Amino acid sequence: MSQSADILIIGGGLSGTMLAVQLLRLPGRRKILVIEPRAELGRGEAYSAVELGHTLNGNAARMSVDPDNPDELTQWLTEHIAGGGWPESAEQDVPVSELFPPRGLFGVYVQQRLAEARRVGAQNGSSVEHIRAEVVDLQVDAGSVQLTLSDGQSLRGGYAVLATGMFPAARTPQKASSGLNAAALDPWNVTSMRQLDPQSTVLIIGSGLTMVDAVVSLEQAGHRGPIEVFSRHGLLPHVRRQPPAWVDFLGDDHSLRTPRQLLGELRRQCLAAIAQGIDWQAPLDTVRVHIARLWSQATDLQRRQFVRHVRPWWESHHHRSPPLSAQLVERLHNEGRLRIQAASFKGLESSPEDGVRIRIRRRGESESCVVQGAALINSSGIEYDWRRVARPLPQQVLARGLVQPGPLALGIAAAGDGAVLDAEGRAAGRLFAMGPPLRGMWWESTAVTDVALQAKALAARLADRSEI
Numbered sequence: 001m002s003q004s005a006d007i008l009i010i011g012g013g014l015s016g017t018m019l020a021v022q023l024l025r026l027p028g029r030r031k032i033l034v035i036e037p038r039a040e041l042g043r044g045e046a047y048s049a050v051e052l053g054h055t056l057n058g059n060a061a062r063m064s065v066d067p068d069n070p071d072e073l074t075q076w077l078t079e080h081i082a083g084g085g086w087p088e089s090a091e092q093d094v095p096v097s098e099l100f101p102p103r104g105l106f107g108v109y110v111q112q113r114l115a116e117a118r119r120v121g122a123q124n125g126s127s128v129e130h131i132r133a134e135v136v137d138l139q140v141d142a143g144s145v146q147l148t149l150s151d152g153q154s155l156r157g158g159y160a161v162l163a164t165g166m167f168p169a170a171r172t173p174q175k176a177s178s179g180l181n182a183a184a185l186d187p188w189n190v191t192s193m194r195q196l197d198p199q200s201t202v203l204i205i206g207s208g209l210t211m212v213d214a215v216v217s218l219e220q221a222g223h224r225g226p227i228e229v230f231s232r233h234g235l236l237p238h239v240r241r242q243p244p245a246w247v248d249f250l251g252d253d254h255s256l257r258t259p260r261q262l263l264g265e266l267r268r269q270c271l272a273a274i275a276q277g278i279d280w281q282a283p284l285d286t287v288r289v290h291i292a293r294l295w296s297q298a299t300d301l302q303r304r305q306f307v308r309h310v311r312p313w314w315e316s317h318h319h320r321s322p323p324l325s326a327q328l329v330e331r332l333h334n335e336g337r338l339r340i341q342a343a344s345f346k347g348l349e350s351s352p353e354d355g356v357r358i359r360i361r362r363r364g365e366s367e368s369c370v371v372q373g374a375a376l377i378n379s380s381g382i383e384y385d386w387r388r389v390a391r392p393l394p395q396q397v398l399a400r401g402l403v404q405p406g407p408l409a410l411g412i413a414a415a416g417d418g419a420v421l422d423a424e425g426r427a428a429g430r431l432f433a434m435g436p437p438l439r440g441m442w443w444e445s446t447a448v449t450d451v452a453l454q455a456k457a458l459a460a461r462l463a464d465r466s467e468i
């Protein structure tokens, strides 16, 4: 069986769905197919969350998916709450714009944007259909792109977009098949955590925002025992506050380029802010809009220096924790129940019936050691290197030479307009990418605001190219 469409969107998380929304809003008549194995579009991993405690890490004022209307989420949320939705929000005595919405609710907001865009698109004769399958192969010929799906179907389209999002890290010093993820609990699955002895010790690898979510899940599940967190640098995410605006010091000075210069200047700006009684987060937040430019201008050596020396610091200071989750982590830390240790994970030793044993090496120690807990949670993040992703599509497109790894093997390489670069470095005419696969091109390419901007720009380009 074969269907055809003007545009094939591979992946129906936030990226694929927002691209469809933007395409539907544009004049012209086009048929769009979104291929996504999940039951619902607009959610992906992030917005499939079911726990109210798993919230966005920015407040409503920062998380609109409409680049032309930064207040859109606040407006939607105001109506939603007035209509009786999210009654728990009343417990927080802050304006709606300052609420940190549960991610599952954010998924509903995205889905309503899609429903509205479908109505607008229908007036032009445009449509979006969700095909529930995984794309396992992709071929490009002179006039079209052909997809092979996990159920054996094939689809043909004028253009295809890789909106495949993030793949969970399974990498350990052992092979990916070491069983780490099989032995580990899902950080977001409260039901499975309810099976644990509440007083037992839980081990967590990684100390970023997924760890924060995992701690929220454990608390929700009634766990009251020790939590041992291991991460290479032992850094916890800072809490997100609402700093005032700060002078755009990078916008004014394009001479700052090397990671060392940038860091030095940022440090000076933060100290100047603190001296004036202003939050250090204010200068830091002005850097965000310049990241893509700075990263794409940098040499590979500078990028490597950044990843090696600045990344852990950047992650903990920039990817900040929502306040309620941060308060929980701080409380458990102060009570001595949560302990964070700078240690690198060396592998899974064994996962007997009554628990799990992992090998770690503490920072500054030459010998590794084994620690044991009742359960293990892997929050060590995302696998951006497509060569290591054990899914058919990344493997196939690499093997066919349709894509090449991006800078530092982060995602895949693309031209500035999102057209992927093939193994020879030629920009594809019919194959594009957006969101997390472009991490290596822009460094920050995963957050809601990144995805929303890319979706709008790519939709306009695809609409221009489309002959319809």
Ligand SMILES: Cc1cc2nc3c(=O)[nH]c(=O)nc-3n(C[C@H](O)[C@H](O)[C@H](O)COP(=O)(O)OP(=O)(O)OC[C@H]3O[C@@H](n4cnc5c(N)ncnc54)[C@H](O)[C@@H]3O)c2cc1C
Residues within 6 Å of the ligand: 010, 011, 012, 013, 014, 015, 016, 017, 035, 036, 037, 038, 043, 044, 045, 046, 047, 055, 056, 057, 058, 133, 134, 135, 136, 163, 164, 165, 166, 393, 434, 435, 436, 446, 447, 448, 449, 451
């Ligand atoms: C747990 C979590 C929390 C987050 N919280 C925030 C936050 O608070 N604020 C923020 O700004 N950002 C947050 N992010 C970043 C967030 O990922 C992005 O905002 C957004 O989800 C990226 O959307 P995406 O569609 O590109 O990727 P994903 O959400 O990963 O979706 C990609 C989709 O593609 C599908 N797919 C993959 N391969 C194929 C294939 N071969 N065929 C068909 N379909 C395929 C997958 O099933 C998936 O549904 C969070 C991310 C995670 C994982």
